[in-house]
Amino acid sequence: MIVILFIVSVIIFSLVNVLPGDPALLKLGQEASPEAVEKLREEMGLNDPLYMQYIHWVTNVLQGDLGNSYVDNTAVTKILMQKIPVTLELTILSFLVAILIALPAGIISASRKGTLWDYSGTLFALSGVSVPPFFLGILLIFIFSIGLGWFPPSGYQPFFENPLNSLMLMILPAITVGIRLSAELTRMLRSSLLEVLQSDYIRTGYAKGLREKGVIFRHALRNALIPVITVSGLQVGSFLGGAVITETIFAVPGLGQLVVNSILTRDFPVVQGAVMFMAFAVVFINFTVDLLYSFLDPRIKLSGGAK
Amino acid sequence: MEQIHEVKIQETKVQSPRIALYKSMLKRFLQNKLAVVAGMFIVLLLSSALFAPVIAPYDPTTQDYAKIMNPPSSEHWFGTDEIGRDIFSRVIYGARVSLQAGLISVGIALGVGVPIGLISGFYRGFLDEVIMRITDALLSFPSLVLALALAAVLGAGLENAMIAIGIVLTPNFIRLVRAEVLAHREREYVEAAKASGLRDWRVMLVHIFPNTLAPMMVQATLAIAAAIISEASLSYLGLGTQPPTPSWGAMLSAGQGYLSEAPWIAFAPGIFIFLTVISINLFGDGVRDMLDPKLK
Numbered sequence: 001m002i003v004i005l006f007i008v009s010v011i012i013f014s015l016v017n018v019l020p021g022d023p024a025l026l027k028l029g030q031e032a033s034p035e036a037v038e039k040l041r042e043e044m045g046l047n048d049p050l051y052m053q054y055i056h057w058v059t060n061v062l063q064g065d066l067g068n069s070y071v072d073n074t075a076v077t078k079i080l081m082q083k084i085p086v087t088l089e090l091t092i093l094s095f096l097v098a099i100l101i102a103l104p105a106g107i108i109s110a111s112r113k114g115t116l117w118d119y120s121g122t123l124f125a126l127s128g129v130s131v132p133p134f135f136l137g138i139l140l141i142f143i144f145s146i147g148l149g150w151f152p153p154s155g156y157q158p159f160f161e162n163p164l165n166s167l168m169l170m171i172l173p174a175i176t177v178g179i180r181l182s183a184e185l186t187r188m189l190r191s192s193l194l195e196v197l198q199s200d201y202i203r204t205g206y207a208k209g210l211r212e213k214g215v216i217f218r219h220a221l222r223n224a225l226i227p228v229i230t231v232s233g234l235q236v237g238s239f240l241g242g243a244v245i246t247e248t249i250f251a252v253p254g255l256g257q258l259v260v261n262s263i264l265t266r267d268f269p270v271v272q273g274a275v276m277f278m279a280f281a282v283v284f285i286n287f288t289v290d291l292l293y294s295f296l297d298p299r300i301k302l303s304g305g306a307k
Numbered sequence: 308m309e310q311i312h313e314v315k316i317q318e319t320k321v322q323s324p325r326i327a328l329y330k331s332m333l334k335r336f337l338q339n340k341l342a343v344v345a346g347m348f349i350v351l352l353l354s355s356a357l358f359a360p361v362i363a364p365y366d367p368t369t370q371d372y373a374k375i376m377n378p379p380s381s382e383h384w385f386g387t388d389e390i391g392r393d394i395f396s397r398v399i400y401g402a403r404v405s406l407q408a409g410l411i412s413v414g415i416a417l418g419v420g421v422p423i424g425l426i427s428g429f430y431r432g433f434l435d436e437v438i439m440r441i442t443d444a445l446l447s448f449p450s451l452v453l454a455l456a457l458a459a460v461l462g463a464g465l466e467n468a469m470i471a472i473g474i475v476l477t478p479n480f481i482r483l484v485r486a487e488v489l490a491h492r493e494r495e496y497v498e499a500a501k502a503s504g505l506r507d508w509r510v511m512l513v514h515i516f517p518n519t520l521a522p523m524m525v526q527a528t529l530a531i532a533a534a535i536i537s538e539a540s541l542s543y544l545g546l547g548t549q550p551p552t553p554s555w556g557a558m559l560s561a562g563q564g565y566l567s568e569a570p571w572i573a574f575a576p577g578i579f580i581f582l583t584v585i586s587i588n589l590f591g592d593g594v595r596d597m598l599d600p601k602l603k
Contacts, residue, residue: 007444015456130585132536134543134556135577138563146567241449245540249563259452260544263459275456279447286447 001287008279009061013054016272022046023268027070061276067269069262076273079258084277087243087254089159090177093170094239095232097178098185102228105182106189110224111216113194121186128183133242137176137249144172154251173250177242181235188231193224226296233289237282335597342593345586352583356402363396368551376569386571389561394575397553401576404554405583408469408538408547409531415473416480417527421519423477424484425511429492435485442478450475454537458546465538465554468547472537476530483526487519521598528591532584539580555580 024040025032041047045056060067066076109121145153151172159166196202197220205215244256251257255274262270337343355362365383371391379386385394427438445453457471491497492515500510541547542556550557555576562573 003440004443004447007441008447011444011448015460018460126585126588127581130532130588131581132539132577132584134540134559135573135580138559138566138573138577141563142566142570142573237447237449239449241451244449244451244455245543248544259455263455264545266459271456271459275448275452278449278452279444282447282449 001283004283005280008283009058009276010054012272012276012279013057015275016268017050017053023070026266026268057272066273066276069270070267071265071270076269079270080255080273080277083253083255083258083274085158086156086252087240087247087256089166090170090173090243090247090252090254091236091239093167093174094177094181094242097174098181098232101178101182102185102189105186106193106228107216107221109186109190110193110197111212118190121190125183125186125190128179128186131179133176133180133245134249136179137172137246140172140175141249154249156252156254169250170252173246173252176246176249177239180238180242181232184231184235185228189224189228192227193220196220196224199223226293229296230289230293233285233292236285240278240281332597336593339593339596341589342596345589345593348582348586349590352402352586353406355399356406359399359403363393363399365393365396367392367397367400367553369393376565376572378569379571385575386569388558388572389565389569394558394572397558398555398575398579401553401555401558402579402583404465404542404548404552405535405538405580408465408472409535409587411469412472412476412534412538413527413530415470416476416530417523419473420477420480421484421516421523424481425488425516425519427481428485428488429507429511429515438481439485442481445475445478450533451537451540454541455544455546458541463546463549465548465552468538468541471541472534475537476534479526479530480523483522484519487522488515491515491518525591525595525598528587528594532587532591535580535584535587 022037022041024037024044024046028036028040045053048056057067064077066080068075069079105121105124109118112118141153144150152169153172155169157166157169193216197216202215202220205219210218240256243254244259246252247254247256248260255278258270259274259278261267262274369392371387374383374387374391376389377383377387377391383393383395385398388394388397423438427435454468454471454475457474458468461467461470488511497510497514500514505513538547539554539556539559542554543560545557545560547556548554558576559573559580562569562571562576565572
């Protein structure tokens with residue numbers, strides 16, 4: 001994991017350092033004299049060799065210093081601290097939406113295989129993975145904000161300030177991000193449940209007179225959910241990617257919107273900090289899912305497995 | 308008198324196993340009705356994109372201020388946009404951009420990913436370790452965020468967006484091809500090819516590579532759908548295709564501001580992106596079942 005984090009940091013550093021535009025000029029403004037720009041370049045260490053700049057940057061990062069924004073000189077860590085809770089709220093709500101849709105849809109699809117219910121579930125899953133988030137977002141705004149007037153079309157309020165209003169503002173973005181995951185989970189849960197339902201122990205369950213509900217919920221679902229948990233964990237990346245678009249559509253001031261805005265304004269330290277946080281989050285969550293996976297299913301051992 | 312028995316040999320058409328295999332594959336594909344319909348939609352879209360100048364009734368960039376935000380009519384099938392351009396013509400021309408982005412990005416990913424995957428899986432060792440760790444690192448980035456950062460580095464525009472998306476898709480192909488090579492490298496036919504003195508590149512290209520084609524084709528089809536969404540996303544955010552060239556993502560972005568007055572501006576490109584992506588996904592599923600029914 002350390003090696004991957006190291007490569008991630010090198011990629012981010014290289015990317016940002018080849019972004020067009022001189023950071024010193026960006027900080028001072030176009031009217032600055034060449035001497036002033038050169039002086040600042042020296043101060044910022046921009047004239048040092050790239051590897052020295054990298055070492056300097058990583059040392060600062062390890063001490064929790066991600067630099068300051070070129071736009072308003074605020075510490076990047078402070079900006080991230082403001083944005084992370086927003087995206088976290090969106091992520092949690094999106095995940096809830098995904099589970100609330102996928103669990104019943106997957107269970108019904110698998111237990112009523114080959115019926116209209118199953119086909120509807122499969123069609124939903126296919127549409128969910130095919131609809132681009134920006135179109136879904138716009139469609140939801142058109143139907144629920146402009147048409148029915150149920151939810152506001154954009155904006156954000158922190159959850160602890162006004163929970164109800166916050167939820168009202170977040171529900172459409174959460175559906176936009178959550179639908180895709182729910183589609184993936186429905187597909188996964190259906191196939192995993194179908195496989196489990198053919199096992200001997202399920203037949204035994206039926207043979208000893210258990211009802212279908214009991215068999216599915218008490219026996220089958222526990223095993224069928226294992227691959228579903230992995231898929232959910234692996235989807236964190238696409239969650240964060242989805243947040244980039246969704247936060248832009250609904251004007252939610254989270255990490256996604258921050259990445260887009262800082263790229264457009266060439267605010268290098270913010271781009272570096274935000275992208276690095278996202279990549280690290282993905283690596284950590286994947287690692288946790290791996291651990292969780294072996295905990296949930298003792299048959300899986302992390303070491304000594306097939307390569 | 309000696310009777311000569313004439314033995315009539317009935318001529319039967321003996322099909323080569325290869326043709327029989329293709330026939331059975333085609334039959335399997337045609338049984339999947341949804342995939343066939345999806346395939347027909349893709350062909351229709353491809354031809355419209357190819358013959359856009361003939362099919363589009365208007366120039367996609369011509370502005371007509373007398374017809375601003377006109378709803379769909381017999382004159383303008385999908386209506387007109389905020390500066391009076393014909394949306395149907397723009398959607399047809401937009402298909403060019405989207406399909407081009409999908410095909411070229413995946414082409415780049417294949418061109419880079421397949422050789423690296425082959426080498427990585429064939430030689431294993433330190434090189435494989437390094438390649439795999441870089442692949443892992445690249446896969447740690449949310450794909451859209453990486454595409455966005457790369458597009459920003461390369462500069463806004465369709466060509467750069469295609470390169471950025473191609474780079475983002477590459478690790479998936481490296482992994483897929485490497486996994487296939489690993490599954491085949493210890494097989495007897497590879498051993499035999501090596502033992503007969505063939506050079507490594509010949510063993511890789513002539514013997515192992517053809518076996519990676521089936522899963523790669525499926526992955527490539529699905530990657531085209533992902534690339535189309537990515538290009539539209541970049542254009543939506545202003546880092547993809549630049550105006551006045553019509554692109555579905557940028558059209559949607561522009562239309563979002565007029566949702567209450569003229570929803571058709573955003574809906575027409577949105578519906579087409581959705582139909583294109585779902586068709587490619589369905590077609591990809593069909594191809595997968597056709598190539599390997601066990602994978603279903």
